[in-house]
Amino acid sequence: MFDIHNPTTDHHDMRDLTIIGGGPTGIFAAFQCGMNNISCRIVESMAQLGGQLAALYPEKHIYDVAGFPEVPAIDLVESLWKQAERYNPDVVLGETVTKYTKLDDGTFETRTDAGNVYRSKALLIAAGLGAFEPRKLPQLGNIDHLVGSSVFYAVRSVSDFKDKHVVIVGGGDSALDWTVGLMKTAASVTLVHRGHEFQGHGKTAHEVEMAREAGTIAVHLETEVRRIEESSGELCRLYLRSSSGEESCLDADRLLILIGFKSNLGPLAGWDLELCDNALVVDTHMKTSVDGLYAAGDIAHYPGKLKIIQTGLSEATMAVRHSLSYIKPGEKIRNVFSSVKMAKEKKAAEANNAAEGASKASENKAE
Numbered sequence: 001m002f003d004i005h006n007p008t009t010d011h012h013d014m015r016d017l018t019i020i021g022g023g024p025t026g027i028f029a030a031f032q033c034g035m036n037n038i039s040c041r042i043v044e045s046m047a048q049l050g051g052q053l054a055a056l057y058p059e060k061h062i063y064d065v066a067g068f069p070e071v072p073a074i075d076l077v078e079s080l081w082k083q084a085e086r087y088n089p090d091v092v093l094g095e096t097v098t099k100y101t102k103l104d105d106g107t108f109e110t111r112t113d114a115g116n117v118y119r120s121k122a123l124l125i126a127a128g129l130g131a132f133e134p135r136k137l138p139q140l141g142n143i144d145h146l147v148g149s150s151v152f153y154a155v156r157s158v159s160d161f162k163d164k165h166v167v168i169v170g171g172g173d174s175a176l177d178w179t180v181g182l183m184k185t186a187a188s189v190t191l192v193h194r195g196h197e198f199q200g201h202g203k204t205a206h207e208v209e210m211a212r213e214a215g216t217i218a219v220h221l222e223t224e225v226r227r228i229e230e231s232s233g234e235l236c237r238l239y240l241r242s243s244s245g246e247e248s249c250l251d252a253d254r255l256l257i258l259i260g261f262k263s264n265l266g267p268l269a270g271w272d273l274e275l276c277d278n279a280l281v282v283d284t285h286m287k288t289s290v291d292g293l294y295a296a297g298d299i300a301h302y303p304g305k306l307k308i309i310q311t312g313l314s315e316a317t318m319a320v321r322h323s324l325s326y327i328k329p330g331e332k333i334r335n336v337f338s339s340v341k342m343a344k345e346k347k348a349a350e351a352n353n354a355a356e357g358a359s360k361a362s363e364n365k366a367e
């Protein structure tokens with residue numbers, strides 16, 4: 001995944017707009033904020049940007065986004081981010097917005113499951129199908145107390161797996177990628193998949209197969225993790241069962257569960273906003289039933305709505321543009337063309353550079 005350069009040190013400063021959701025709609029909304037000279041912050045529940053494209057179909061190719069005859073989903077996310085990045089939007093990853101409050105002065109507070117509160121003049125919900133959360137293994141019961149120490153649903157830092165005996169569960173792209181990705185760092189890697197073949201990308205599946213043949217990793221197909229054993233609050237052993245009923249156990253100190261995501265409208269559904277078909281009803285300005293609160297992308301509903309990427313990008317543009325009248329009341333809202341704005345900015349930067357160069361030259365001359 002590409003790096004996110006996030007220059008903001010204090011997330012708690014007031015922003016013009018808080019964008020809930022970092023899917024294609026949310027990322028493009030951040031670009032539009034820059035275009036319209038307002039500040040923003042994206043809050044995303046996943047550890048990465050990209051929404052459904054990153055979580056559900058990163059390797060699939062997309063053919064119906066204007067200007068891209070064919071593009072892998074994850075590359076489209078990266079391009080969207082590159083476009084937004086020029087305005088350095090503030091990005092908060094791994095936090096789910098659980099509550100919003102509209103204050104008496106008309107500004108908004110959004111509260112996340114991490115206990116953080118983010119303040120902004122207006123709010124844009126670009127939450128798609130809802131917050132993505134990792135699928136769990138119900139047969140293991142409640143293992144939340146081990147999450148982040150010996151059980152993981154995503155790799156945040158490879159160092160968590162350094163010199164450890166790692167068991168990876170899953171057969172899709174993420175499981176295969178990390179089987180290959182952790183081979184050199186971990187003491188051992190064992191891949192456990194309940195299917196009889198991998199669903200992941202052919203090239204990586206081939207690499208996994210080669211590593212298995214070379215004895216670098218172990219692979220158990222048609223097998224499930226049935227139970228885990230702990231010692232002093234740490235994972236120490238896993239019990240496996242194959243589809244033919246064969247039982248085995250292996251010592252392990254890290255369990256990485258990569259079996260996909262499920263989305264959950266969760267707290268959004270109880271937010272006292274008008275809903276239709278599990279989406280927020282908006283008017284022609286992308287405004288919800290609350291002044292200053294806008295919605296765009298898959299989460300927004302109006303008659304004739306199409307839930308596709310291109311619609312979300314257009315709605316993000318409209319929502320940000322119309323939010324200006326709430327964020328800057330009384331100010332004349334002008335239509336902004338990127339071709340004109342960027343040309344002006346380029347010209348101003350060139351004039352600035354020339355002026356700086358001239359002043360340096362005259363300083364040198366004086367010396």
Ligand SMILES: Cc1cc2nc3c(=O)[nH]c(=O)nc-3n(C[C@H](O)[C@H](O)[C@H](O)COP(=O)(O)OP(=O)(O)OC[C@H]3O[C@@H](n4cnc5c(N)ncnc54)[C@H](O)[C@@H]3O)c2cc1C
Pocket residue numbers: 020021022023024025026043044045046050051052053056057061062063064065095096097098126127128129130131132268296297298299307308309310312
């Ligand atoms: C398999 C598949 C293939 C597809 N193929 C195409 C295609 O070829 N062309 C096309 O145009 N469309 C396609 N789509 C549809 C397209 O992916 C969606 O229309 C698009 O992702 C919507 O973007 P979004 O940003 O509105 O929502 P999403 O992509 O769903 O992103 C929303 C983000 O908000 C986050 N979020 C939600 N709630 C919260 C919260 N409370 N706090 C913090 N974060 C939150 C979520 O974690 C998520 O990352 C496809 C969809 C699927 C499932």
